[in-house]
Amino acid sequence: MVDEPASGIETEDVRARILEAASRLIATGGVAALTTRAVAAAASVQAPTLYRLFGDKRGLLNALAEHGLAAFMARKTALPPHPDPVQDLRDAWDTYVAFGLSHPAVFAITNEVGAPASGSPAMLAGLAILRERVQRIARAGRLRIPVGSAVALIHAAGVGTVATLLAVPSEERDPRLSPLARDAVLDAVTTDMSVREEASLASLAIGLGARLDDAEALTPGERLLMRELLNRLSGPADTG
Structure with missing residues (x-):
């Protein structure tokens, strides 16, 4: 085992070595393989260092999720949005599924069942980007259901699609599953441009x-009241 790092540079080196060792462990054995003893041994450090x-x-x-998602998130935020917000979301779905299939360990961490409800910072950052994409569709008048519901449905369907595909060997995966799931979700939450007039x-x-x-002519209180009324209009009709 190595001694405790003595400087900031050494600390970063040790941190990087631990993350690399943990990545190897989780890639071969899943989240369950990530025990303190196993990581410490693989990284040649003492447990207190972890x-x-x-x-x-x-x-x-x-930290592993942030490390694995850093480059992916940077590419997502750097790309200019597609002029058509629905196509932008369609492209984002394909990119997300491709990343999840290529990085199963990172996917397993960010979508771990039983993890704290607040989620990892990496997952929350991804959800914030998804929400902004859905907001663009809403601002274009092409969203069928409230933004929060649409975000939850798209996220659940995307995670489920990747998990389903990862559960079978790569050579046995149905290449039609992701496009079918994507189009079904988009049909459920968005309207077609051709019928926008109706x-x-x-x-x-x-x-x-x-x-x-953006309604600067309204006071904060008026916006709050308007939002409440709009939420009632956007929800299911009261049949009582």
Whole structure:
């Protein structure tokens, strides 16, 4: 085992070595293989070093996710959005599924069942980008359901699609599954541009709600009241 690092540079070197060792372990054995003893042995460090640098296992998992997603997130944020917000979301789905299939360990960390409800920073950052894409669709008047519901549905379907594909050998995966799931979800949450002139009251309310923060003519209280009314219009009709 190595001694405790004595400088900032050495600390970063040790941190990088631990992350590399943990990545190898999780790639071969999944999240369950990531024990303190196994990581310490693989990285040739003492267990207290892990706690000092990462706090606990969840801290190490979050750091691994951030490490694995850094380049992916940088590419997502750097790309200019497609002029058509629905096509932009369609492209984002394909990119997400491709990344998940190419990086199963990172996918397993960011979508670990039983993880804290707040989620990892990496997952929350990804959800924020997804929400912004859905907001663009809403501002265009092409969203069928409220933004929060659309984000939850798209995220659940995307995660489920990747998990289903990862559960079978790569040579046995159905290449039609992801496009079919993507198109089914988009059909459920968006309206086609060709029928936009006949947008439903709910779609119009959702679109206006997405732009409500730009309504400088309204006071904060008036915007709050308007948002409440728009939320009622965008929800299911009261049949009682």
